Amino acid sequence: MATGWLGWPPDLAWRTPMPELFLAMDAKIEWVQMTNPFGGGKAKPKEGKPSPSAVADKLRQALTGRQAA
Incomplete structure (x- = not known):
């Protein structure tokens, strides 16, 4: 996630604590x-397609092993 989606170099990704990685994500x-040129800010997600923040929450839960508070 850090080296691919965030574009960080591998050495920085390995040294970054998980909470900081989640904040960056x-x-x-x-x-x-x-900055989406095809829509305005925080539009409603389309039916059947999860929002990026929902995907981030699920990924955070999978990596930390904790449920959302």
Whole structure:
């Protein structure tokens, strides 16, 4: 996730604590939503397609083994 989607070099990805990685992932999702030229900001997700933040939450739960609070 860090080296691919965030574009970080591998040495930085290995040294970054998980909470900071999750914050960076959330910031990337928010930035992509705000700079989308085909839609305005935080539009409603389409039926049947999960929102990026829902996918991020599920990934966070899988990596940490914890349920959302």
